[in-house]
Amino acid sequence: MTRKMWGLIPVLDCSQLLSLCPSQYKPSIATPKADSPPPTMSADQAFVTLATTDNYAKGAMVLGQSLRNHNTTKKLVALIGPHVAEPCRDVLGTIFDEVRVVDVLDSGDVAHLSLMKRPDLGVTFTKLHCWTLTHYSKCVFMDADTMVLSNIDELFEREELSAAPDPGWPDCFNSGVFVFTPSNETHEKLITFCSENGSFDGGDQGVLNSYFNTWATKDISNHLPFIYNLSSISIYSYLPAFKQYGHDAKVVHFLGKVKPWSYSYDNQRGELYAKSVQPLLQQAYGDSPFTSGFVEGSEEGELHQDVREHPAPPPAQKLSSNERKQRWEAGQIDYMGDDSFANIERKLDSFLK
């Protein structure tokens, strides 16, 4: 389990096909599934994610499949941007109960009007749209670059707004995983707040922390344990704590610009993406290359090519063990080279048994 947790999600060249397709899920685009939920299903509670590009859609597939694999009883909702391609939507529809296109530009509501004033906050307004899912009584939002390692349905016992601390500034919560209560009123307030005050970090995390500004001081029950939103970067920032508490990780969050599913890795062990998601993509795309739209978070909003074949950075100059240690302690961490997940993982394997 722990070994799997820190195994990377390899991106294969469409070599694994339909055998692992979860046939129990039928495509369903932009509308909730009509079939009634199984008796144990919580029909009025949902996990919600957001994919504004095809590339993030791949992350959403991994997340959704990981929730399925751990037998969630909640509904799964994927909000997608208008740029996400049809085949990608089809694949999302095989994993999620509801795939809903959110195009703030097409809406006549307060979000659209606000966007006219603050075009820089487009993706943020799109994410805030999750509050309009009022056919659910409670939701847990999860970024498309997160992945669950066990069933986390217990999060629905928490109230809005519950979230885990952000390791960068721990009096802020990280908005990659949060519990919220859908409400059109809250949605409008958030949009208005956002358009009037902007976002201190240019994204949804800044807005949400400014709006829910008593999180750090008011009620400890709104603090999700860090293991529900464990930044992969914490392996480096406080390794002993990771060794002490990492066993219990329930959600891992791949912070950073280049995501695990954007790299080509050796397939050392079968992983979620290769086993369950890649075959679905292959089914949807056939032999056509998988190309993404614009990359979320890109400053200029320009078009990017798919980064699946993004070459790994050249290996850093080889350093002695002691030099590496000194550089690490000084904060000069070679995340992509000597200190990469793959290398760290091998070392951790010996600790985490």
Next chain:
Amino acid sequence: MTRKMWGLIPVLDCSQLLSLCPSQYKPSIATPKADSPPPTMSADQAFVTLATTDNYAKGAMVLGQSLRNHNTTKKLVALIGPHVAEPCRDVLGTIFDEVRVVDVLDSGDVAHLSLMKRPDLGVTFTKLHCWTLTHYSKCVFMDADTMVLSNIDELFEREELSAAPDPGWPDCFNSGVFVFTPSNETHEKLITFCSENGSFDGGDQGVLNSYFNTWATKDISNHLPFIYNLSSISIYSYLPAFKQYGHDAKVVHFLGKVKPWSYSYDNQRGELYAKSVQPLLQQAYGDSPFTSGFVEGSEEGELHQDVREHPAPPPAQKLSSNERKQRWEAGQIDYMGDDSFANIERKLDSFLK
């Protein structure tokens, strides 16, 4: 104020002498001051720090002087290891009300016995000794590599154990600043716990987090705001939050192996160390070189030379602004070069007015 906060503490070559010596403080070694406190003084509450080496003693001087400069009404206590040299003790005595030598090896108590079994935990046992300061009803411990930026006497309204989150693993508190209640019983329990369970990080932070293990989940009032223990590393890890909340910083914590007072910097502006501490050291040492004992945290415990003249690492290969940005976003931060405090500071000066 904010500009001063991020000004580095330059270490000068003994060029500033006694003119700034705080003459109102008389040396007092290993015993509490006899003179009764001023009417506004809280005689039964104290800020406590620890210096196991001459080098950390320099940090303790900066900390103590910063507390004085911000008119604390609390007593100041410096615990020192037996390696700290006499002249250094003298200087500490001019700033602190009480300078107490802690030599676990010389004590006949449970700490000594435990140290026989766990020699690796020597400095940790020394720090835990602060719980024996039972002539105070409440204390705030502050690491010698912290420095206050305003009066923080309000911390004494909190109960044991209050501390701020550690940015590396935010469900742990950082043990660089914490509120505690001296108690011989707690001291013995801590030492016993420590000798039986060890420390997951090899130091006091691991022990204290394991012992006070409900900090993350029980009572929000035990969570000190992050601005009471602001790691300098947070400038890098979440710059927008630093820009948003950094103005209010009350305590800055210089994490990392090389401390600000260990470098030679240009004296761009007069700072605390140069103005108030360096003259005292000059008075105590005369023209003799300032040499430290062993460096706290050194794995091997070997003797080190003073790192005051520690040369800055060679500048990294020059990168374009965009390359630097990409490396930063990928976590490859050149803390000592392009992304050094000095360079960051210049940029921040334009934001933080």
